[in-house]
Amino acid sequence: MLLRAKKHDRSKAALAAATRDGDALRLLDRDSGPDPRDRGGPAQPMLIVKDLQKHYDIGRTALRGPRSVVRAVDGVSFEVAKGETLGIVGESGCGKSTTARLLMHLIEPDAGSVIFDGEEVSDVRGISVRDLRRNMQMVFQDSYASLNPRLTLADSIAFGPAVGGMPRAQAQARALTLLRMVGLDPESYAQRYPHELSGGQRQRVNIARALAMGPRVLILDESVSALDKSVEAQVLNLLRELKRDLGLTYIFISHDLNVVQYISDRVMVMYLGQVVESGPVDRIYGATRHPYTAALLSSRPSMDPRRRVAKPPLSGDPPNPINPPSGCRFRTRCPRAQERCASEAPMLAAAPDHDAHLTACHFPLSAAGGATPTGMEGLHGAAATDSGHAYGHTTKRLLRLQA
Amino acid sequence: MTDPSSPAALVQVQDLTVRFSNRDMNLPVVNGVSFSLNQGEVLCLLGESGSGKSVTMRALMRLLPDSARLGGQVRVDGTDILALPHRKLPDIRGSLISMIFQEPLTALDPVYTIGQQIAETVRRHDGCDRRAAMRRALDLLELVQIPSAARRLAAYPHELSGGLRQRAMIALALSCRPKLLLADEPTTALDATVQIQVLLLMRELQRELGMATIFVTHDLGVACEVADKVAVMYAGRFVETGAIADIMDHPAHPYTQGLLRSTVHGGHRGEDLAPIPGAPPDLAALPPGCCFAPRCGVRQSVCDSAVPALSGREGPGHAARCILPPSQITLLQEHTA
Numbered sequence: 242m243l244l245r246a247k248k249h250d251r252s253k254a255a256l257a258a259a260t261r262d263g264d265a266l267r268l269l270d271r272d273s274g275p276d277p278r279d280r281g282g283p284a285q286p287m288l289i290v291k292d293l294q295k296h297y298d299i300g301r302t303a304l305r306g307p308r309s310v311v312r313a314v315d316g317v318s319f320e321v322a323k324g325e326t327l328g329i330v331g332e333s334g335c336g337k338s339t340t341a342r343l344l345m346h347l348i349e350p351d352a353g354s355v356i357f358d359g360e361e362v363s364d365v366r367g368i369s370v371r372d373l374r375r376n377m378q379m380v381f382q383d384s385y386a387s388l389n390p391r392l393t394l395a396d397s398i399a400f401g402p403a404v405g406g407m408p409r410a411q412a413q414a415r416a417l418t419l420l421r422m423v424g425l426d427p428e429s430y431a432q433r434y435p436h437e438l439s440g441g442q443r444q445r446v447n448i449a450r451a452l453a454m455g456p457r458v459l460i461l462d463e464s465v466s467a468l469d470k471s472v473e474a475q476v477l478n479l480l481r482e483l484k485r486d487l488g489l490t491y492i493f494i495s496h497d498l499n500v501v502q503y504i505s506d507r508v509m510v511m512y513l514g515q516v517v518e519s520g521p522v523d524r525i526y527g528a529t530r531h532p533y534t535a536a537l538l539s540s541r542p543s544m545d546p547r548r549r550v551a552k553p554p555l556s557g558d559p560p561n562p563i564n565p566p567s568g569c570r571f572r573t574r575c576p577r578a579q580e581r582c583a584s585e586a587p588m589l590a591a592a593p594d595h596d597a598h599l600t601a602c603h604f605p606l607s608a609a610g611g612a613t614p615t616g617m618e619g620l621h622g623a624a625a626t627d628s629g630h631a632y633g634h635t636t637k638r639l640l641r642l643q644a
Numbered sequence: 645m646t647d648p649s650s651p652a653a654l655v656q657v658q659d660l661t662v663r664f665s666n667r668d669m670n671l672p673v674v675n676g677v678s679f680s681l682n683q684g685e686v687l688c689l690l691g692e693s694g695s696g697k698s699v700t701m702r703a704l705m706r707l708l709p710d711s712a713r714l715g716g717q718v719r720v721d722g723t724d725i726l727a728l729p730h731r732k733l734p735d736i737r738g739s740l741i742s743m744i745f746q747e748p749l750t751a752l753d754p755v756y757t758i759g760q761q762i763a764e765t766v767r768r769h770d771g772c773d774r775r776a777a778m779r780r781a782l783d784l785l786e787l788v789q790i791p792s793a794a795r796r797l798a799a800y801p802h803e804l805s806g807g808l809r810q811r812a813m814i815a816l817a818l819s820c821r822p823k824l825l826l827a828d829e830p831t832t833a834l835d836a837t838v839q840i841q842v843l844l845l846m847r848e849l850q851r852e853l854g855m856a857t858i859f860v861t862h863d864l865g866v867a868c869e870v871a872d873k874v875a876v877m878y879a880g881r882f883v884e885t886g887a888i889a890d891i892m893d894h895p896a897h898p899y900t901q902g903l904l905r906s907t908v909h910g911g912h913r914g915e916d917l918a919p920i921p922g923a924p925p926d927l928a929a930l931p932p933g934c935c936f937a938p939r940c941g942v943r944q945s946v947c948d949s950a951v952p953a954l955s956g957r958e959g960p961g962h963a964a965r966c967i968l969p970p971s972q973i974t975l976l977q978e979h980t981a
Contacts, residue, residue: 332835333806439923440693469692469862474906474919481916496836503908503917522913540836542843542865544909546888549869553841557791558805 276488278376278457279323281359287458287490288321293343293353295336299563309563313339315514317353318589321458326484326491328505328522330498330537332559336514337494341460344492345379346370358457375405378451382463384443388435388450394420395431398450405454419449422486424479441472445479452483460492465500477504498541502526507597510534513562513570516589520598530592530605533571569603577604653680654721654856655704655824661715662696662703662880671927673699675880676716681873683823686850686857688867688888690903691877694924697860700877701826704858705741706733721823739769742822746829748809752801758785758812759797762819769820784815789845807838814846818853825850825857831866843869864907868892873961876900879925879935882954886962896957896964898973899936934965942968942976 297311314336321327329337343350346362354361357376361367368376381387388397398416403409417427423445435443444464451459461480465473477500484491495501501508502522509519510531518531529535536554543550555574560566568586572578581603592598592605662674674696681687689697702708704718706725718725720741728736737743745751753761762784763777770777778797785793788811801809810830817825827846831839847870850857859870867874867888874891876884876899884897895901902920922939931937933948940947946967954963957970968976 332837441923470864470903470908471692471906471920472923474908474917475921477908478916478919497908498836499908503912537836540840542840542863542869544865544868544892544907546868546871546892549847550840550844553837553844555837556841558807558838559835 276457279358283323285323285359286320286356287323287358288344288492289356290320290344291318291354291356293317293340293355294351295339295343295348296351302563311563312514312565313562314343314350317511317514317516319509319516319519321490321492324488324490325506326493326504328501328508329492329494329511330496330501330508331511332496332537334513334559334562335511336562337511338462339514340511341379341462341492341494344460345374345377347379375454376456377458377460378454378456379460379462380444380447380451380464382466384440384447384467385435387447388443390435393432393434394425394438394446395427397435397446398453401450401453415453416449419452420446422452422483423449425449439472441468441476444468444476448476448479448483452487456489458490458492460494462494463496466495466497473500480504498538510537513559513565515570516599516601517571518598518600518602519589520592520595524592524595524598528592528595528598530598530600531571531602532575532577532606535606536574569601579604652682654683655679655681655858656719657704657716658718659716660700660703660718661713662699662708663713663715664709664711665713666711669928672930673880673927674703675930677877677880677882678716679875679882679885681824681856681858683856684850684854686859686870686872688859688861688871688874689877690861690864690867690874692862692924694927695877696880697877698828701743701828701858701860704824705737705743705826707737707743734768738765738817738822739820740822741824741826742817742820743826743828744810744813744817744830746832748806748813749801751813752809752816754801757798757800758804758815762812762816765816765819780819781815784819785812787818787849788812788815790815806834807842810834810838810842811845814842814849818849821853821855823855825855827857827859829860829862832861832863839866840869846870864892864903876903879927879930881935881951881965883936883966884962884964885954886957886959890957890959890962894958894962894970896962896970896973897936897966898940898942900964901973902939934967941980942973944968 293314294316295314297313299309299311301307302309317336317340329340331337342348344355356362357368357373362373363370392400395413395416398419399412402412402415417431420427420430425442425445438446465476468476480491481504483489493501493504505522507520508522508525510517510525510533512533518525518534525534526538529538539554557574560573566573568584569582572582575582585603587601587603589599589601592600657680658678660674660677661672664671664673677700679687689700691697699708703714704720704725706728714726723736723740759778759781762781763774766772766777766780767774782793782797785796790796790808790811796804796808801812804812830846831842834842843866861867871888874886874888875882876891876897878899884891884895884900891900895904899920906917906919908917920939925931925935925938931948933950934952937943937947944967952965952967954965956963
């Protein structure tokens with residue numbers, strides 16, 4: 242009891258310190274000119290990822306059969322500009338979380354390179370993995386599993402900075418500042434334990450902890466997926482606010498297409514370990530070119546009981562990433578597949594009318610038709626009711642309600 | 645919603661309460677839920693985690709731990725469920741009422757094949773021989789549109805993909821022609837392209853077989869796809885009930901309105917969302933008045949004195965547990981905005 246009281250006093254002192262200097266975090270004042278940590282200049286992408294690859298050898302599945310390889314991430318390349326939010330969507334097993342872990346070097350890639358602000362990771366002249374992780378932090382889906390149950394919230398948040406050599410009192414003061422930033426009153430929350438919090442509050446703590454190292458990039462791996470809708474909206478607002486105040490860059494991974502559309506500037510769609518389409522959010526949702534993206538979009542429930550989805554856009558489950566189909570991996574479920582798709586893997590190529598809109602498809606949908614192009618009607622039926630336009634029928638109705 | 649006392653309804657629930665109590669806790673989880681459901685109707689229980697929607701549904705099947713104290717009345721096809729002795733419960737589970745769970749991998753038995761599990765259930769209730777039961781299992785797998793059904797009969801649950809596993813689970817639930825099907829977030833764990841397939845399958849089967857269905861979900865989109873009627877739950881009570889179209893078009897309770905408003909869609913891009921402030925109430929210390937009042941934007945002083953009754957709104961069966969009519973809520977919201 243005495244110990245606890247002492248701890249409380251200490252936290253009070255730290256709180257006073259935090260409010261005194263007000264700026265334990267070296268919070269970037271957005272008006273004070275360029276970020277001192279910015280080395281490559283504004284035109285240099287924050288991240289360049291080239292041909293990232295991770296295969297898992299799972300041995301023989303049959304006694305004398307061939308060795309099986311899970312191609313979790315198979316030649317993924319993309320860039321993230323400074324200050325933007327890249328959304329990554331795809332179904333389970335498409336490699337979106339593996340990609341995130343490879344970026345953080347939580348697992349070692351088999352091949353490929355990651356260039357952070359112009360410096361190649363773990364290169365002799367580049368940036369070390371240790372420094373990369375200071376600059377890039379991650380928030381996971383399971384808010385409870387990612388916090389140490391035996392540490393108070395303040396200790397959890399201060400852990401990283403303290404290990405990094407920051408004096409204890411200063412680390413504690415930073416933790417309190419961060420708690421306030423994510424909307425939790427430090428007076429009442431700093432000395433609590435994770436089990437005392439609701440899911441939304443815990444996820445706020447995880448965000449605070451990720452920010453404690455003063456990162457420039459946050460990877461949000463399904464960070465709002467486990468939350469209730471009303472809480473999800475609260476956390477999304479917080480993320481937008483933090484991005485604005487701290488000049489962060491986000492990589493936002495989710496299976497929820499509506500959330501990705503809301504928060505992302507650019508979107509990347511993955512299927513079985515490969516990128517099938519990427520581009521600005523309006524192009525992906527409004528002028529879809531890949532049949533898989535179109536199917537994903539029209540798989541969303543209609544949100545209108547009078548215009549229900551009549552026919553599922555795809556049949557069957559995603560195939561196993563062990564020994565995926567030859568050529569285009571989507572061809573086994575694709576309504577437009579032809580012979581060429583089996584023999585030749587399509588490369589990412591720019592749309593004729595938009596340089597930044599890349600699609601890996603031999604027979605892309607025409608841009609004019611959006612998600613309901615010719616040749617797809619039979620497949621979609623009434624399914625495509627609200628996917629064809631960025632502002633569909635439902636959206637209009639919800640907007641009216643919100644007006 | 646039809647009058648709960650109407651004798652024609654298949655399911656009649658009157659003032660159902662569930663409280664979990666033992667030596668160190670006493671938690672009212674369901675606080676007086678009444679509804680009725682006719683053959684062939686689909687009711688969606690909509691609510692966030694902890695609102696009591698799953699517990700309400702499990703109470704209909706008495707699928708709750710011993711610490712649960714049930715009150716009120718539940719009649720399904722004339723059977724008084726809450727009065728049944730324990731040894732009679734296996735007779736109704738699976739045949740009169742059956743259930744589809746969220747996680748088929750944990751709900752199915754890992755050491756028996758799909759065929760064996762379905763056949764066992766069929767034999768328990770219909771008393772037919774092994775061969776006839778297996779034949780019925782095959783029919784059921786075909787009914788739920790599992791490709792190469794004969795081969796899948798001999799498959800173990802872990803050998804199937806998520807979508808097929810959920811289909812197998814649906815086949816198992818339908819094996820003894822239940823009159824009431826309960827589905828607890830059956831598509832939440834599935835990928836988007838598979839979720840819509842399973843939803844449409846369930847809608848089709850429900851229409852063909854004509855059973856009453858109660859569907860628990862937290863997803864408004866899912867409710868729009870399958871429901872005839874919706875009951876929005878908050879802190880163990882229905883706060884709004886009505887036809888799905890009425891609720892989507894004219895939500896009458898501030899909580900329902902808040903849920904609709906905080907649902908993310910592309911039209912929001914670049915603007916802040918309007919979440920419901922605060923968090924759901926602690927069930928152990930519910931306020932005496934309206935449970936939503938502490939988070940409500942149009943709270944009045946009378947809201948704290950007593951729980952408002954479900955009162956009728958525009959549209960058949962549309963009712964909300966709020967003292968203010970919708971027009972006045974809009975007016976007050978505009979005033980504060």
